[in-house]
Amino acid sequence: MKAFQANLPKLEGTDTQVLGVSIDSPFANHAFALENGVTFPILGDMDGTAIKAYGLEKVYTIGGVPIRSARRATFLIDKEGKIVTTQVDAEAVDPTKIIDACQIPATKAGT
Amino acid sequence: MRNRIMKLLLLAALSLAAVPGGAQEPKKEPEPLALKPGDMAPDFTLLQYDGKGVTPVSLRDFRGKKNVVLAFFVFAFTGG
Numbered sequence: 001m002k003a004f005q006a007n008l009p010k011l012e013g014t015d016t017q018v019l020g021v022s023i024d025s026p027f028a029n030h031a032f033a034l035e036n037g038v039t040f041p042i043l044g045d046m047d048g049t050a051i052k053a054y055g056l057e058k059v060y061t062i063g064g065v066p067i068r069s070a071r072r073a074t075f076l077i078d079k080e081g082k083i084v085t086t087q088v089d090a091e092a093v094d095p096t097k098i099i100d101a102c103q104i105p106a107t108k109a110g111t
Numbered sequence: 112m113r114n115r116i117m118k119l120l121l122l123a124a125l126s127l128a129a130v131p132g133g134a135q136e137p138k139k140e141p142e143p144l145a146l147k148p149g150d151m152a153p154d155f156t157l158l159q160y161d162g163k164g165v166t167p168v169s170l171r172d173f174r175g176k177k178n179v180v181l182a183f184f185v186f187a188f189t190g191g
Contacts, residue, residue, distance in 0.1 A: 004182060016178040019168065022186055026160035034162075042184075043157035043168055053153035055145030056183055070183045073144065077152040077179040081170065084178075085148055089141035098180055 005038050007099050014102045015079075021045050023069045045070075076101050152181070 004011070004018050011018055020042035022029060029042035045051050051070040058071045072092045076084040085101045146152070156169040173179050 001182075001184060004180065011180060014178070015176075016180055017173055018180045018182065020182050020184055021157065022184040024186055026158045026165060030160045030162055041159045041161075041168060043159050045155075045157050050153070050155040050157055051183065053155060054181075054183065058185075060185065069185050072185055073183045075146070075152060075179075075181045077170070077173075077181060079173070079175055079178060081152055081154075081174055083146055083148050083150050083152050086144055086146065088144050091141065092182075095180075095182070102178060102180070 001032075001038055001042075002036065003093075003095050004040065005036075007095065008040060010099060011102055016076075016102050019043060021050055021070070023048060023051065074098050152179075 001020060004020070008018060018040040020029070020038070020040060022042060023045055024032070024042075025046055026042075026044035029044055032038070033042055043050075048057065048068065048070075051057055054073070054075070056070040056073055058069060060067050060069055071089060073086065073088045074092045074095055075086050076098050078084050085098060087095065087097055091097075152170060154170045156167050158165050159168050170179065170181070
């Protein structure tokens with residue numbers, strides 16, 4: 001989350017919108033965004049619709065309690081709605097690959 | 112007696128070492144994603160709260176306008 005925020009100007013300079021998705025409610029996400037200085041939208045997928053559509057369902061056990069959530073994953077999607085590149089699990093914590101991929105198309109950065 | 116115990120222990124240690132998937136196994140690659148580069152990204156509509164109101168946001172809103180980095184988090188407070 002913070003890695004994307006730190007690179008937001010770079011991404012927005014290449015016509016890229018960052019969208020976060022978590023299973024938390026939109027209100028919890030907003031509180032998180034305020035506390036952590038996140039300015040891109042974090043969408044609430046409380047019933048897991050998008051998580052299922054992207055094949056990311058996963059059950060975590062925290063303190064013996066099973067919790068349904070998502071695998072950590074990032075998708076770069078082009079203007080035609082096609083997936084350009086993906087990152088998953090531990091690899092997705094460092095978004096450098098995605099950020100670099102955004103720099104490849106003719107950029108409008110700084111104009 | 113002592114020898115026999117030692118022998119049993121040695122056998123036990125050897126059989127453990129022979130089990131595939133023991134501690135020496137290299138770190139597993141993450142399970143591949145169902146969606147691959149080149150696939151169409153499934154559309155969705157989810158809610159965003161901006162402090163004033165709740166608005167629906169769909170992937171198709173950005174079609175023809177912007178690339179989208181779609182980042183799924185386990186929970187909002189988790190890393191990355």
